[in-house]
Amino acid sequence: MWHGDILFLLQNLVFRDFRVRYRNMSLGVLWSLLNPLVMMGALTFVFTKLYPSPVKHFPVFVLCGLVPYNFFTLAWINGTTSIVDNSGLLKRIPLPKEIVPMAAVLSIAVHLIIQILLLLASAIIFGRGPNLQCLWLPLVWGLEIVFVCGLALLTSAINVYIRDTRYIVEAINTILFWLVPIFYSFDRIPARFAGVYQLNPVAALVLCLRNILLTATAPPNSTLERLTTVSFAMFVVGLIVFRKSKQAFYDHI
């Protein structure tokens, strides 16, 4: 049995992952800004010059979609492979295994902070600037992190038994780029699909961010309720599946 300091362990695993990711890059963490900026530029070009979109403040609008999407895809894939990636550790030390996929997700959340600053900066430059509604940001992002932790617990456990899981996750991420309203607005979604969209926590987060940063309104209660319910339900399901299957991890990693 492992009798250590669980927060100290979590902190160390998070920073190990984070440091290893950026150690061999000359620009370090700035790389994580480059990707959304380039994508923002490309999408802004396409949707203001080629297919003009009626949306105002398009750069902020698209960044509100890209930042949650990037976080979600990176954190999910990193969490999914975490148990297999750390097999050397898990086969030698009886760590509380749940902590490994959660640390993988949280290490992506560390550079999310920089991306959120980018989002706020772009809101100042291209949009209307920060406002009081920004106080909602920690809550909606917190819910998103809970959701991804649950999802990562689930898929990291499945990935131990079926190693193709990571490729399935990658494929779902590619499809999500089109199904999350990144470069189109919620108004374009036909009413009969709107309910489904609101159940997708990534889409719900995009909606909340646009409310906060573009129209300075609070996120709708119905969206917040669904985001909360889905996130915690996902976390509980992920945790239950993980706990049920973790006994046999040793035989498979």
Place this chain on the structure above:
Amino acid sequence: MPAVSFAGVSKYFYHHAGRMLLRDRLLHLLRRSPKERFYALSDVSFAVETGESLAIIGHNGAGKSTLLNIVTRVCAPSAGEVAFEGRIAALLELGAGFHQDLTGAENVHINAAVLGLTRRQARESFDRMVDYSGVGDFIHEPLRTYSSGMIPRLAFSVAINVDPDILIVDEMLGVGDQKFYEKLMERILSFRHAGKTLLCVSHSLETLENLCDRALWLDHGRVIKVGPVREIIKAYQDSGAPLGRAKGSR
């Protein structure tokens, strides 16, 4: 009251090479091919009294590491009962979670957390660990720039700060130079003097004879013999076992 006791413990794995992909899983569902079991341990029973030290000997693949992993509770037995008296059973593990791209200092912190030290213990003992390892200024360089002897020395400096009730040493006696070996022996003996329990795996029979009271001889997952260390080692050697140090099995 024994510190650890095994009663009829077995551990088996399924031969699942090539069955880790979706395709294989689906085919397996359709065909229901019989699963072949591989017994790493079968029907192992023994007990170690508190304060006693037990050597585990056997050829590569005899099940020694699996047995230790059941004691540390990294894995659960497939059958049988394991009982513990005493709080912590810890493997004296070298460099768990070490990463080549991180500096020595960063690795020391991570390793300390993994081995179960608290934030305070890690902070208080950091300077001592670095001092003891003797890596000097290299502590702020990435591990990949270290010489091969420096890494186990650094890892050992962290590992000696773990203070379990049952100490488990797995095939570590062969790493490092003579000085390192002496430090390790000193640590293990001081641990024994404190009246704690020791489980030890090594291919160095001579070391085991010095460290342990009793020995357990494993072969293909079965217990061949348990008894006083000299007697068992003699029987093991007479059976045509290779002498001296060999590379560890895992």
